Amino acid sequence: MRIPTLWEAVREAESDPRYSEELAHHLLERIRSMDPSLNSFIALNDAAPEQARSLAGVGPLHGVPVAVKDSISTRGLETTAGSRILRGYVPPYDATAVARLRSAGAVVLGKTNMDEFSMGSTGENSAFGPTRNPWDASRVPGGSSSGSAAAVAAGLAPAALGADTGGSVRCPASFTGTFGLRPSYGRVSRYGLIAYASSMDQIGPIARSTRDLAIILSIVAGRDPMDSTSSPAPLQDYMGALERDVSGWKVAVVKEMVGPGVDDHVQREFWRAVDTISGLGVDVEEVSLRWLDEALASYYVIASAEASSNLARYDGLRYGLSPQQSGDWRSYFAKVRGEGFGREVKIRIMLGTYVLSAGFYEELYLKALKVRRLVTDELSLALKRYSLLLSPTMPVLPPRLGERTADPLSMYMMDVETVPASLAGLPAISVPVGRAAGLPVGIQLVGRSMDEGSLLAMSARLEEALGGPAPIASPRCSSPPSKYQVILASLHLSTGDKRSPSPTGIP
Numbered sequence: 001m002r003i004p005t006l007w008e009a010v011r012e013a014e015s016d017p018r019y020s021e022e023l024a025h026h027l028l029e030r031i032r033s034m035d036p037s038l039n040s041f042i043a044l045n046d047a048a049p050e051q052a053r054s055l056a057g058v059g060p061l062h063g064v065p066v067a068v069k070d071s072i073s074t075r076g077l078e079t080t081a082g083s084r085i086l087r088g089y090v091p092p093y094d095a096t097a098v099a100r101l102r103s104a105g106a107v108v109l110g111k112t113n114m115d116e117f118s119m120g121s122t123g124e125n126s127a128f129g130p131t132r133n134p135w136d137a138s139r140v141p142g143g144s145s146s147g148s149a150a151a152v153a154a155g156l157a158p159a160a161l162g163a164d165t166g167g168s169v170r171c172p173a174s175f176t177g178t179f180g181l182r183p184s185y186g187r188v189s190r191y192g193l194i195a196y197a198s199s200m201d202q203i204g205p206i207a208r209s210t211r212d213l214a215i216i217l218s219i220v221a222g223r224d225p226m227d228s229t230s231s232p233a234p235l236q237d238y239m240g241a242l243e244r245d246v247s248g249w250k251v252a253v254v255k256e257m258v259g260p261g262v263d264d265h266v267q268r269e270f271w272r273a274v275d276t277i278s279g280l281g282v283d284v285e286e287v288s289l290r291w292l293d294e295a296l297a298s299y300y301v302i303a304s305a306e307a308s309s310n311l312a313r314y315d316g317l318r319y320g321l322s323p324q325q326s327g328d329w330r331s332y333f334a335k336v337r338g339e340g341f342g343r344e345v346k347i348r349i350m351l352g353t354y355v356l357s358a359g360f361y362e363e364l365y366l367k368a369l370k371v372r373r374l375v376t377d378e379l380s381l382a383l384k385r386y387s388l389l390l391s392p393t394m395p396v397l398p399p400r401l402g403e404r405t406a407d408p409l410s411m412y413m414m415d416v417e418t419v420p421a422s423l424a425g426l427p428a429i430s431v432p433v434g435r436a437a438g439l440p441v442g443i444q445l446v447g448r449s450m451d452e453g454s455l456l457a458m459s460a461r462l463e464e465a466l467g468g469p470a471p472i473a474s475p476r477c478s479s480p481p482s483k484y485q486v487i488l489a490s491l492h493l494s495t496g497d498k499r500s501p502s503p504t505g506i507p
Contacts (some may be wrong), residue, residue, distance in 0.1 A: 001026045003155035006064065006212035006270055020052040020063030020107070027065060027109060029076040031156050038132045040141075040150040042070050043078050044110040051107045059105030061217070066101060067160035069120055069148050070111040072203065073192035074098055076480075081194045082114040082126040082144075085157065085340025086320040095192020096452050097161060097203045097220040104219045109157055112147030116342045117311065118168055118196040120144050121414045124405050125344040132401070133175060134473035139398040141170030143185045148206050149176040155472040159207040159216060163195050167393075167418025168300055169204040172428040174393035176444030177432040177470050179459065180206045181213045184450045185425030186231035188217075188267035189224035195310040197303035198229075200422045209469035210459040213429070214238040217452060241453035242460045247281030249387045249458070255288045257417050265436035270392045273433035273443045276465050277390070277458070287389070288383050290375045292420055295500035298375065299419040301355050301368035302410060307345075308352025314340065347408065383426075383448045388458060391417050393430040393442035421446045429455045431462055432470050 004012065012019045028048060035041055045051070048065050055063035068074055072079040073091040075098075080086040094102065102108070115125040123131040125144025131146035133139040134154040141150040145162030149172030152160050162169040164182040173180025181204045188203045195201060205216035218238045224230040228356060278284045292378070316322050316336030323339060325332055341349070355364040382389060395417055404405065404411040421428040426449055430442040443462075447455045463469070 003472055004153040004158055005209045006066070006159040006207055006215055007209060009064045009158050010061060010215070013056070016307060017056040018053075020056060020065070021049045024048040024052040024063075024065045024107060024109065027156060031110070034154060035156060037137055038150050038154060039129050040113055040131050040154065040156060041067070041110045042080065042082070042113050042128050042147070045077060045108050048107050055105045055107060059103065061101070061105035063105055063107055065107040065109035065133045067109050067112050067148055067151050067157035069145050069160070069162045070114050071163055071194040072098060072161055073194070074108055074111065077108060077111060079111065079194070080127070081118070082116040082128065082342065083342065083345070084321060085314050085336070089319045091192070094191065095203070096189035096224045098192065098212070101161075101169075101216070101219050102385060112145070112160060114147055114343070115144035115168075116345050117194065117307070118144040118163060118165055118201075119307070119344050119348055121122055121171055121411050122399065122404050123147070123150075123172065124401065125342055128341060130401060133398050134396070135177065139439070140175065140399050140404070142175035142394070142398065145172050145206065149173055149178050149180065152178050152206050152208060153470070153473045159205060159212050161203055161216070163193055163201060163203050164422070165200045165202075166303060166415050166422045169206060169208060170393050170418050170428060170440040170442070170444060171414070173206055173430040174432070175398040175440060176438030177435070177442075177473065178208055179210055179213055179432065179470065180204065180430045181217065181452070181455070182421065182428045183217060183221065183452055184231070184427045186229050187427070187452065188220050188231045189227040191224055191226040193338070197306040198310060199306060200303065200425070208472075210431075210456055210463050211242055213459075214242055224399060231450065236451070236453040238453060238456055241456045244453070244457035246458050246461050248283070250283045250285065250289040250385070251277065251388045251390055252382065252386040253390045253467060254283045254292065255286050261413075261416070262392055262395045263397055264390050265397055266395060266441055269434040269436055269441035270443055273431075273462065274390060277462060280461050280465065284390075285386070286405050287386065289378050289382060291371065291378050294371045295375045295420045295423055296412070296416050298368040298371040299415070299423055300351075301364055302372060302423075304348045304352035305356050305365055306352070308349045308356065311341075311345070311349055322453050344408070362471075367472050372423045375420055379420060379424045379446070380396040382394055387454055389445070389446040391444045391446075393417060393444040397436060397439045397441070417444060425449060427452045427455055429459050431459045433462070433466060435490050
């Protein structure tokens, strides 16, 4: 069976009531066959074919299956955020984004692997083992929405939901040759999204075409009374935006985001993409933004501070990991968090606690907030002059497994291109523009707040110029997966089903 894009699957399902059921069955078989070498899924919904059959003809999606990142709550399907501390947690409710997809006729195919609590840029910081890149299984797929991007790239799902804090949709989209959209902050409800850094977390789609992104965004976007940070701003016609003409637009390449530190291979593909955009009749200029050099440090101070607060709720008493109680409460609390959290999460909790402590709050945290305001103002000013800002999505090609985790600072530096938009709450999209040394490269487009339509319009024109939807990768592994990886890839956790309260932390 041919693996369709989401749009293609919807069209087939419109004319054939059995198509979605057959597609769900085929994808589950494909996952069981191929995913042990990729480890993109943590849990599967074995009832997906039956659910697809019952949704034939329902809503705009007609029972077509989609994958969902494991930090997004799914009623009746285990949700762990890639962490041992949430092992066995089965939400009694759907995240708003998932509920809207289900109402539109979508079926949740399964939960995808991720960096624990969205903390990581490689997909290696998961309690269930690292995800591998479908283009070269010796390399990382990017993170933290690693499983969502790898599954779409490998043809294991037509589309997937991810979540982006500092680049967690755009990074894996770039590394896997898929399209990834981070909507404006507040455009998509965070209700049901397990929190990392609440002032920057945002759910976004990953797919193989711009049209697929527009379909999902049209369904999940909009005000939600369950999330006080969701925006009441009117929605754009995202499907209509795909037909817009971009000739005469003025865009700018951000000088600081293309210079030293960006891999030569990445720069070559980026400038080829810029030439393609120019060939569409777009006026391309260059702009310098002086405060971007401080954005990365500001992001990690703020994100770690918010994480230390958000993750304080995991105590082993209400949901997730619950070891045998012994000793006083403090000892039990330390035992739960010591056993339940991975190394990277512990590092960021300690960093966040440090920057919020007496004597460092003003020196570090408040300064980071001031830098965030300067970055936001500078980007907003630039976007008054230009329709979009351009940069590489990632400064490097996908690293090999283990290459960056041994040096956390080098892993953090990979986020240098993506964090400015996150700090400012702006929409951004990663568009696959080519391959270097056989590995995908993406270009990042950053737009004005609540103007996802312009991003989709430019992405659609660029996609057309480059030959259409992204191709499916052929998974290959330079060395066979270990027995440990195979077990983790097929494991369905079932322990400790504690259904309340919610760990998402939505205000």
